[in-house]
Amino acid sequence: MSEEHAVVAQNVGKVYGTGAAAFTALGDISIAIRKGEFFTLLGPSGCGKTTLLRCIAGFETPTSGAILLSGRDITGVPPNQRPVNTVFQSYALFPHLTVAENVGFGLKMQGKSKAEIDAAVDRVLGLVKLEPFATRLPAQLSGGQQQRVALARALAPEPEVLLLDEPLSALDLKLRKAMQVELKRLQTETGITFIFVTHDQEEALTMSDRIGVMSAGALLQVGSPHEIYEKPVDRFVADFIGETNFLEGEARADGVEIAPGVVLPVTGHAGPVTLAVRPEQLRIGPPGEGLEAEVAEAVYMGTDTHFTLTLAGGPQVVARVQSRAGPEPRVGDKVGVSIDAAAVQVLAE
Amino acid sequence: MSGPGRSKAANGWLLSAPALLLLLVAASGPLLIVAVYSFLEKGDYSGVRWILSGEAWFRVLFERDIFDGTVSLADANLSIFWRSVKLSLATTFITFALGLPTAWFIATRPPKARAVWLFLITIPFWTNLLIRTFAIMEVIRNQGLLNTFLINLGVISEPIQILYTDTAVLIGMAYVYLPLMVLPLFAAIDRFDFKLIEAGYDLYATRWRILRSVVLPIIKPGIVAGCILVFVPSLGAYVTPRVLGGGKNMMIGNFIELQFGQGQNWPLGAALSMVLLVIVMGALLIYTRVSSRDDPHA
Numbered sequence: 001m002s003e004e005h006a007v008v009a010q011n012v013g014k015v016y017g018t019g020a021a022a023f024t025a026l027g028d029i030s031i032a033i034r035k036g037e038f039f040t041l042l043g044p045s046g047c048g049k050t051t052l053l054r055c056i057a058g059f060e061t062p063t064s065g066a067i068l069l070s071g072r073d074i075t076g077v078p079p080n081q082r083p084v085n086t087v088f089q090s091y092a093l094f095p096h097l098t099v100a101e102n103v104g105f106g107l108k109m110q111g112k113s114k115a116e117i118d119a120a121v122d123r124v125l126g127l128v129k130l131e132p133f134a135t136r137l138p139a140q141l142s143g144g145q146q147q148r149v150a151l152a153r154a155l156a157p158e159p160e161v162l163l164l165d166e167p168l169s170a171l172d173l174k175l176r177k178a179m180q181v182e183l184k185r186l187q188t189e190t191g192i193t194f195i196f197v198t199h200d201q202e203e204a205l206t207m208s209d210r211i212g213v214m215s216a217g218a219l220l221q222v223g224s225p226h227e228i229y230e231k232p233v234d235r236f237v238a239d240f241i242g243e244t245n246f247l248e249g250e251a252r253a254d255g256v257e258i259a260p261g262v263v264l265p266v267t268g269h270a271g272p273v274t275l276a277v278r279p280e281q282l283r284i285g286p287p288g289e290g291l292e293a294e295v296a297e298a299v300y301m302g303t304d305t306h307f308t309l310t311l312a313g314g315p316q317v318v319a320r321v322q323s324r325a326g327p328e329p330r331v332g333d334k335v336g337v338s339i340d341a342a343a344v345q346v347l348a349e
Numbered sequence: 350m351s352g353p354g355r356s357k358a359a360n361g362w363l364l365s366a367p368a369l370l371l372l373l374v375a376a377s378g379p380l381l382i383v384a385v386y387s388f389l390e391k392g393d394y395s396g397v398r399w400i401l402s403g404e405a406w407f408r409v410l411f412e413r414d415i416f417d418g419t420v421s422l423a424d425a426n427l428s429i430f431w432r433s434v435k436l437s438l439a440t441t442f443i444t445f446a447l448g449l450p451t452a453w454f455i456a457t458r459p460p461k462a463r464a465v466w467l468f469l470i471t472i473p474f475w476t477n478l479l480i481r482t483f484a485i486m487e488v489i490r491n492q493g494l495l496n497t498f499l500i501n502l503g504v505i506s507e508p509i510q511i512l513y514t515d516t517a518v519l520i521g522m523a524y525v526y527l528p529l530m531v532l533p534l535f536a537a538i539d540r541f542d543f544k545l546i547e548a549g550y551d552l553y554a555t556r557w558r559i560l561r562s563v564v565l566p567i568i569k570p571g572i573v574a575g576c577i578l579v580f581v582p583s584l585g586a587y588v589t590p591r592v593l594g595g596g597k598n599m600m601i602g603n604f605i606e607l608q609f610g611q612g613q614n615w616p617l618g619a620a621l622s623m624v625l626l627v628i629v630m631g632a633l634l635i636y637t638r639v640s641s642r643d644d645p646h647a
Contacts, residue, residue, distance in 0.1 A: 059547055079550045092548040096566045105562075106552035157553065 005071070006161050006193035007033040007056055012065035014051050014217075025051040026062070027217040033161075033195060034210075035070075038187050040196045042204040043214035044240070049197045052214075053163050056195065057086050070160060080109070085154035086163040089170070091146050093138040099149050100125070100134040106157035124152045127186060144175045151183075155190065162187075164196045168203065180206050201241045205229065213237050229278075235347050238276040245282075245317040246347075247275040256346075259313025262291060265341050274347045279306065281343035282319035284329060290338030293317075295329050309337055380626075387619035395613045405616030409624060426604070426621075433600040434628070436515060436590075437583035440522040444530035444579050445572070447523070452534035452571075456541075467535070470528050478525065482592045485521045486512060489593075513595035521589040526582065530575040537571020569639075577636045581629050601625050 014026040026048045033039045041049040054060040056067060058079035066075045074082055085106065094102050103124055104117045112120075125131050128148040138146055147167060154162055164183075168176045184207050187194045198204055204211050205225045212222045213236075221233045232238035235246065249258040251269035258264060258275070266275065283290070284307065296316065297308035305328060307319045319337065321328075329335050387405050389397040412423040455466040473481060488494045489511040496508035511517050541564065549559040565572070587602035594600070599607070601621065608618030 057551060059550075079547075080553045080555060084551075086548075086551045088544055088548060090542075090544055092542065092544040094545060094548070094563060094567075105549070105554075109549075109553040109555075109558060153552070 004035055005032045006035045006037070006069070007031075007195065008068040008071075009052070009056070010066045010068065012052065012055060012062045012067060014048075014055060014060060015063045024217050026055070029065070029217075029219050031212060031219060031222065033193060035193055036191050038184065038194045038196065038207055038209045040198060040204040040208040040211045041214060042198060042201060042211050042240075044199055047214040048217040049199075049214050050165055051217075053086075053165055053195065053197050056161070057084055057163050058082050083157075083160045084163060085157060085159040085161075086165060087150050087154045087167045089166045091138075091150040091167075093146060093149055093153070095138055098135050098137055099130060099141070102138065102149055103152045103156050105153060110157060120156050120158075124156045127155065127189070128152045128182075144171060144179070147171060147179065148182075151186070155186070155192070158190075159192065161193045161195060164194060166198055167196075168198075169200075176203075183207060205241070213240065215240075230345075232276065232345060232347070235274060235276070238345065238347060243279050243318065243320075245277045245279065247277065247315055247317070249273060249275060251346075259311060259315055262311060262313045262315075264339060264344065266344050266346060269346055276345040276347055277317065277339060277343065279318045279320035281340060282309075282317060283338045283340075284309075284319055284321055285336045285338060287334045287336050289336035291336065293335050293337045295331050295333045295335060298329065298331055309335070311337065383619045383622050387616055387623055389616050391614045391616050395609075395615060397615050402616070405614070405620040408614075408617050409620050429599050429601060429604045430624075432515070432598070433584055433602075436518055436522065436600065437580050437586075439519055440526060440583045441530075441576050441580045443519070443523040444527050445576065448527060448530035448534050448575060449572075451527075452531050452538050455531075455535050456538040457543075470531055473525075473528060478588050479592070481525060482521055482589050485524055486517075486593060489517055489520060512593065513598065515594070515598055517593040518586075518590045518598060518600070521593040522583050522586055525589060526579040529578040529582070533571045533574040533578060534568065535571075537568035537574075541568055573636055573639050577632060580632055584628060584632075585625060 009029050009031045012026055012029045013024070016023045016025060029048075029052060041052060043049045051060060055062050058074070058077060062075065066073050068074065069082065069084065094105065097105065100121050104121045107117045107120055121134070122131070125134055128151055130145065130148055130152065133141060133145060133149075138149065141149065147170075150167065168179050168183075171179060180203060183194070183196075196204075196207065205228075208225055210222060210224055211228050213220045213228060215236050221228060221237050223231070228237065229241055232241060232244075238244045238246070247256075247258045247264075249256040249264070249272070251266075251271055251273050252263070253267070255263040255265040255267055256269065256273060256275060264275065292312040293309040295307055296310045297306075299306045300323070302323070304320050304322045307321060307329065308316055309319055310316050317337070386397050388401060388403070390400040390402040390404065392398050408423065409426060410423055411420050412425075413420055451470075455463055455470070458466060486493075490496070491508040491510065491512065493512075495511070496505075499505045500508065511520070545563050545567070546559055549563045550556075554562065584600075585602050586600055587606060590598060590600040591603055594603075601624075605618050605621045605625070608614045608621060612618070
């Protein structure tokens with residue numbers, strides 16, 4: 001695992017301070033990011049995702065473990081000698097330089113000739129569609145344009161890996177959506193490995209080839225958006241990505257008993273377990289089909305309706321049903337709920 | 350009845366009248382008197398005679414031999430001007446070299462410690478300039494703190510003569526004007542976004558290039574302000590060169606004082622004052638040029 005991997009973290013740990021005041025930002029992270037991959041580090045704020053990114057950039061030195069770039073150990077190499085560039089959350093554009101000078105900064109520092117710099121700046125500005133703004137100063141640009149300058153500046157030196165530290169968090173929703181598509185396009189066009197840090201699960205699901213979910217300095221699960229969404233390894237991942245119904249129960253031979261007498265046909269487990277079911281996996285039918293339930297709440301959301309259902313025996317679940325013409329169940333109605341056993345995840349306790 | 354617009358303007362003039370009057374009487378008036386005096390003939394002992402004359406301005410640059418009347422450049426005057434400019438530039442440079450790391454240090458402290466350090470920087474302003482200058486004298490004189498310390502340490506056997514040299518004036522001025530450099534530099538660094546250093550470091554810049562291409566250009570307004578704040582008063586310094594430089598190492602300020610005192614040549618003193626004013630104005634002009642050129646909103 002070296003040649004085909006852009007970045008490999010081997011047992012990386014980062015501890016701030018010593019003794020009683022010590023704070024572990026990264027536990028013992030091992031991860032292998034493939035070449036040309038759009039990899040997202042996803043987690044709530046303070047989970048260590050930015051610290052890991054800064055270790056890869058070189059701004060932080062891990063207290064233990066090693067970081068490999070294309071198979072080469074770069075753990076102690078300073079940032080200005082790593083072929084890795086960062087798009088900062090605050091953009092950190094040089095306010096005294098024009099857009100073109102900002103974009104050309106890295107190449108200039110690398111000692112490239114003026115002709116080379118000009119050509120690369122033109123090319124990258126074209127890539128982010130900012131050619132008309134080459135002579136402007138950052139202060140004369142909108143937030144979205146500044147964001148693209150930051151992107152162009154980091155792409156211009158053609159790094160092996162591009163690090164993006166929550167770059168879209170300062171943009172409004174519409175612009176953010178547009179930039180998500182834009183980022184994915186840039187990544188495909190340049191073929192550069194992108195490591196993207198975000199706390200926004202939707203952003204992670206839309207753009208990434210693979211996602212690494214982090215919490216409290218630990219990497220919980222690495223997988224494709226599909227795997228992360230459909231087969232979360234634990235309750236945290238299931239809860240963090242999308243909406244999930246959790247049902248506590250006792251696994252028996254014929255299935256999992258979630259309430260006295262209510263058994264879901266999920267077999268092959270034993271003892272107390274937690275089941276995770278996505279709201280869109282629940283189907284509502286006439287009473288008698290599947291489990292008995294009563295509608296406790298119905299929220300119309302446009303394309304679909306969210307029903308909160310009280311199952312016989314007490315537990316509540318949320319079902320998301322696509323809106324359609326005709327009568328829909330109303331609060332107080334008795335309904336039947338069927339759950340596809342294949343869509344139920346059994347989580348480790 | 351005047352319209353509301355006019356009365357507003359009239360009110361404005363009325364409100365600023367005291368300030369304008371003070372400015373006229375206390376600043377422009379005396380300046381005008383000095384300018385007029387520089388074109389008059391000197392009185393027998395002091396003062397002026399109300400006869401128009403270019404003699405004072407001639408004497409700024411040239412001198413006439415008392416026996417044969419040949420005209421030559423006034424070397425003594427020129428060397429005093431040169432020394433003043435040289436010492437002021439050196440003071441500016443030294444205070445910048447010491448002030449930049451100091452300001453950087455203060456600006457990077459946590460807020461509480463920062464307040465303490467800024468407070469310490471401003472303490473010298475509480476003490477009279479003369480007293481501070483004598484304190485420096487106490488440090489650098491032959492039997493002073495520095496020489497005694499070095500002799501006891503065995504570094505030197507004879508005291509080094511610092512007092513009454515240009516070095517003494519330089520040390521004194523650098524000490525006195527250092528806070529004037531540190532404060533504007535601090536203000537500029539305080540506003541500096543330290544993320545930019547990371548951005549530079551990430552984009553293959555060495556530490557030196559980051560300082561030169563990122564930090565210095567961005568804090569330039571603070572640098573220029575500090576340099577002007579130090580250079581201008583250094584040029585007109587009077588107390589420090591008088592106390593630490595002795596009688597021989599005059600600067601323009603002392604030379605002007607000499608004309609109004611012992612020299613009994615008020616027109617020459619006035620002309621020299623005007624020259625000093627022109628140099629200072631020149632420095633300020635460079636300042637506005639430099640600081641406006643890089644203002645992105647200009």
